[in-house]
Amino acid sequence: MAALSEFSLIERYFKQLTPQREDVLLGIGDDCALLQCPADHVIAVSIDTLVEGIHFFTGVDPESLGHKSLAVGLSDLAAMGATPAWFTLALTLPKLDEDWLHGFSQGLANLAKQYDIQLVGGDTTKGPLAISIQVHGFVEANKAIQRSGAQLGDMIYVSGCLGDAGAALRLQSNQWNDEILNEQDRVYLQQRLEQPNPRVQLGQELVGLACAAIDISDGLLADLGHITEKNGMGARLDLTKLPLSSALSKINQQLAQVFALESGDDYELCFIVPSQHFAEVEQRFKGQVTRIGMITDDDGIYYIDDNDNLIELKGIGYDHFIN
Ligand SMILES: [Mg+2]
Numbered sequence: 001m002a003a004l005s006e007f008s009l010i011e012r013y014f015k016q017l018t019p020q021r022e023d024v025l026l027g028i029g030d031d032c033a034l035l036q037c038p039a040d041h042v043i044a045v046s047i048d049t050l051v052e053g054i055h056f057f058t059g060v061d062p063e064s065l066g067h068k069s070l071a072v073g074l075s076d077l078a079a080m081g082a083t084p085a086w087f088t089l090a091l092t093l094p095k096l097d098e099d100w101l102h103g104f105s106q107g108l109a110n111l112a113k114q115y116d117i118q119l120v121g122g123d124t125t126k127g128p129l130a131i132s133i134q135v136h137g138f139v140e141a142n143k144a145i146q147r148s149g150a151q152l153g154d155m156i157y158v159s160g161c162l163g164d165a166g167a168a169l170r171l172q173s174n175q176w177n178d179e180i181l182n183e184q185d186r187v188y189l190q191q192r193l194e195q196p197n198p199r200v201q202l203g204q205e206l207v208g209l210a211c212a213a214i215d216i217s218d219g220l221l222a223d224l225g226h227i228t229e230k231n232g233m234g235a236r237l238d239l240t241k242l243p244l245s246s247a248l249s250k251i252n253q254q255l256a257q258v259f260a261l262e263s264g265d266d267y268e269l270c271f272i273v274p275s276q277h278f279a280e281v282e283q284r285f286k287g288q289v290t291r292i293g294m295i296t297d298d299d300g301i302y303y304i305d306d307n308d309n310l311i312e313l314k315g316i317g318y319d320h321f322i323n
Pocket of ligand 1: 076215
């Protein structure tokens with residue numbers, strides 16, 4: 001970082017880009033930021049690191065990367081029902097590339113404005129490209145939606161569509177292709193991978209309705225598995241209910257279901273609703289969420305096949321369908 005000091009880099013590219021909030025008593029430029037949490041609320045905190053070559057392809061559009069780096073944290077806040085407020089950024093850069101920094105900061109700032117989250121501190125280092133963002137939000141005391149809280153007979157819902165990001169990842173890495181996808185489908189899938197929309201508003205609206213929730217970063221089965229294990233429960237899914245985009249509805253149905261079950265990076269919410277709130281959830285979020293199954297006392301996550309057999313959803317990989 002010979003040309004720009006750490007201070008001036010954050011100052012120059014990031015400081016003015018994000019919203020200026022009244023609860024930031026002291027922002028970038030001192031040893032610490034000073035932040036005011038509303039009375040009777042608690043702070044929800046989460047950090048994620050994205051490393052080049054592991055979490056994103058080398059050469060990915062910097063604006064998309066800026067968006068995604070913040071989106072993954074916002075998605076964690078969404079899963080708790082928290083309201084985004086502040087974030088910090090640690091950036092490791094191999095070199096000072098002004099064009100890259102400009103694009104990255106724009107992508108970051110556009111999403112920050114959308115969710116009124118302010119950058120309140122940062123650090124830059126020289127090294128292989130990596131981005132760490134810690135997000136802070138707040139939620140009324142004792143109201144945060146946690147992974148624990150699911151009970152026998154509760155219903156399992158997901159937001160949006162599943163499997164798009166996983167399909168895009170496999171298209172981009174040449175692990176899979178399907179001629180049936182047109183250019184529009186491919187652009188859509190790539191956007192779902194590179195610029196996910198965190199379900200922040202939905203998460204906040206689910207406070208008091210959902211008894212447990214998680215964001216789908218590692219795939220539905222893995223993430224729902226965190227909920228069932230935490231609660232000592234199991235689940236039964238109706239695979240025909242898994243919500244698929246119009247792009248994934250075109251491909252082999254079983255493969256689309258595997259993408260929806262096993263691939264990560266969708267950043268949709270998976271949430272659990274107790275019986276007294278089914279009707280309200282169905283009505284308020286019609287078209288936004290889909291009921292895909294039920295919490296059971298099974299040991300694991302299962303589905304019922306066409307011949308009424310109970311089959312555990314475990315270890316069906318893409319390999320079975322690809323090639
Ligand atoms: Mg998460």
